[in-house]
Amino acid sequence: MSGLLYLGDSYLRECESTVTKVNDSKYVILDQTVFYPKSGGQLNDTGVLERGDETFNVTYVGKYSGEISHEIDRQGLNAGDRVRCIIDWDRRYKMMRSHTAAHVLISVLCNKTNALVTGNELALEKSRFDFNLENFDRDLFMSCIDESNRLFKKDMPVQIYELPREEALKIPGVIKMAEALPPQVSKLRIVEIEGIDRQADAGTHVRSLREVGQIEFLKAENKGKNNRRVYYRLLQ
């Protein structure tokens, strides 16, 4: 996990890195990075790599065979180059707010019902998640939104730390999504919103619930028997 600076500090917007490899002249691997790769329902960061006064736009970031690949819009970077990595902070900060919002909303829903969340996707304009629930009750869901919004008015800390795997797996509900658990890791990164939610998670989050702001329900859809998809978004 070393070199993935966003895991330790979600608020890091820039870093100095060395290019270790360039694949097909546009997929850049760095010794360390602040760029978040698309994963766990969270969108990848975008931004720039600067070499001296030259700028390479980072258009996509993905994780392949354990490496973070930064796709750039033109050729020219080589192994050994020193670059300055700068992420698009507005986009990232919105993802951080959305991600923390999703943990709270899903947790509130799961506490009120026996719903099982089966998928989620955070996006800039609207986020969604899917869950299994026999009877979808719109009023019940609206009450989850209201309860979440009350929590987002509080200055409650979001804490991130690592726990040994065996210890982490004893926490009820720590694994919310199957993909959150890479099988070979000995330590799990835990995201804890005290008294609300604790789960193994590799995403970026805000430090306090108050930073989320408020959320708004958009719509609900049926996706087959017992399967519901709900859309919501951050207000401003």
Ligand SMILES: [Zn+2]
């Ligand atoms: Zn998450």
